[in-house]
Amino acid sequence: MESAEQVQQSVRSGRITAAMVAARAGVSTATVSLVANGKTAGRVSEDNIARVRDAISELGYVVDGIGSSLAKGVSSIVILVSPDISNPFFAKVIAGVRESLGADYQLLLSVTPAGEFPQAGDVRKLMALRPAGLLVGAPNAEFLDDLSAAGPVVLLDAPGLEAYAPSVNLDVAHGARQLAAHLADTGHRRVAYVDSVTGTATFAIRRGAFLDEAAAHGIAVEPGHIISTTIDVGASAAAFAAAWPAWQQAGVTAVVCCTDTHAYGVLQEARVAGVQIPDELAIAGFDDLPYSATSNPSLTSVHLPATSLGLKAGGQLRRLIEGHRLEQPQLTLESSLVVRNSTSA
């Protein structure tokens, strides 16, 4: 039982506390806690369970997250950190994460300016929330070195970084190679590449796999024909506009972009410049965003399973948080090329 004054005080604050539930049910707060957390097995009588349940629903009691977190040493918050969180690709990833995490965990997104990772100080502030777990999207080694997070971590789309933590990867190399082969088949011999400034592993692999396979097919991608911009339609459009005259002169007939968002910018600017697509210039991207089917022309893209990525990563993290071992700490999801009109009329 709690003291009458204590209960009275909580009443005034408007917040329903465990003490109020305890007073109403005629038990201790310890019992309330046990019932509210479903830890009654062999520890609380049926009678008291019913009593407490009734009091909880009558009062509309919800366990206070802050008090609970402090006592447990960890909160129910899962933090998702990614340099690319406002890309529409991530909307689906987030939906997948949310679904697999269920109602017991809250999703906190670390939002940074496009393409940037949070600074060390930001991360520490996030850690001060004592997250139940951490999801890190498309990281680079440097960021992971700085991270030093205690507790469960799962990486998303982090090829080559499996040593740091369990991860769910996308086989972007496969799609990249398909794309190189497709361009070779359609007669391209000089190709430009628009990369991201992020410098994360997934982009390095996309580029590396594409360049390797391109070379194997006799396609030339000169160093001067590789540029980088943030993941932003406008930035990409501007960069392409600046580069195109030289590329055109050098005989470039195709541009591969590391994301569809980049590709939309190139598409936009190429159309403004009156470039014929795909006859004069073929364009392709990665991600296969929902808009790539309706762009003008529709965009050839390496399809990546975003929802599935979120679902799997959330599921793995949840297992980790709940103390299970992962049967498969490394998962890889398939990618594949979707050919549309921007490379093949």
Place this chain on the structure above:
Amino acid sequence: MESAEQVQQSVRSGRITAAMVAARAGVSTATVSLVANGKTAGRVSEDNIARVRDAISELGYVVDGIGSSLAKGVSSIVILVSPDISNPFFAKVIAGVRESLGADYQLLLSVTPAGEFPQAGDVRKLMALRPAGLLVGAPNAEFLDDLSAAGPVVLLDAPGLEAYAPSVNLDVAHGARQLAAHLADTGHRRVAYVDSVTGTATFAIRRGAFLDEAAAHGIAVEPGHIISTTIDVGASAAAFAAAWPAWQQAGVTAVVCCTDTHAYGVLQEARVAGVQIPDELAIAGFDDLPYSATSNPSLTSVHLPATSLGLKAGGQLRRLIEGHRLEQPQLTLESSLVVRNSTSA
């Protein structure tokens, strides 16, 4: 000073606590708290301030968010609730919110299945995190009635709901009227409308303003020519495919969609069906997403200032959280029509 055992225990957990800082600086935890929170004015000697600062940086101390929140009664988390959070429109809103909130507050997104508001139970769980404030996007009255949140709240894009809380609105009606006038000018007399299933106020206003102005211009929008889907390219495409034969027979020559995302679906399906755009069918949307300039054909849309919406809303909330009064509790941002090829060849 803290007891040696206490400090020793914290050392073992790996977490740097105020007690450890206090021990190192030779002061009490109260002084550490004052310094860490910048509340030293007239309360801590210069000498001790320097001592504590040194200890903080030497140890890498970060105030524990959970402990701090419990003591203060409120956390540094700002929750953003919106039925439409994975729409690319919201990516910019989120970026704006993040920027105006600054580094002192963490943004927690309540992610629900497309177009749905969180259930009452979900909201209560979020409230148990004791948020510093709440941002509610595109709400309906029912949700706000249920909400009963204590503490600062700012509504985004909530026309007609100004009575509930300070809000930042978009003058969607203005753009909607411009769109109706534009369609009338280009000769359309029978128009269909694709609405959202969400039933939120902003969509009701978009539709209402459009229908009113359309009627004033002699445009007929029959009740049977108004359909609703979730904010999803595929759902919208399917709904349009089902509706189009009847619309075509009835002489419909234009479709207005309540979001660009809906419009992309209509565009996609219309092209598959071989419908000539805009000659046979004009299509327009709301939001002016970045992809609307590159779609095929490019999409006429009512431009809404997403980044600015987030910036203003975050700014208002921050002022509220910090105890200031709002000089202008109601803000309205402009919208305007951007005409592109989907309505005008």
Place this chain on the structure above:
DNA sequence: CTGAAAGCGCTTACAG
């Protein structure tokens, strides 16, 4: 099966 008590890490009157 049950409750009193300690403790999670911090902040804030309070007394000095």
Place this chain on the structure above:
DNA sequence: CTGAAAGCGCTTACAG
């Protein structure tokens, strides 16, 4: 200007 102490709301050994 400073520190001891109470308190935020909960959970968890512990003793019974």
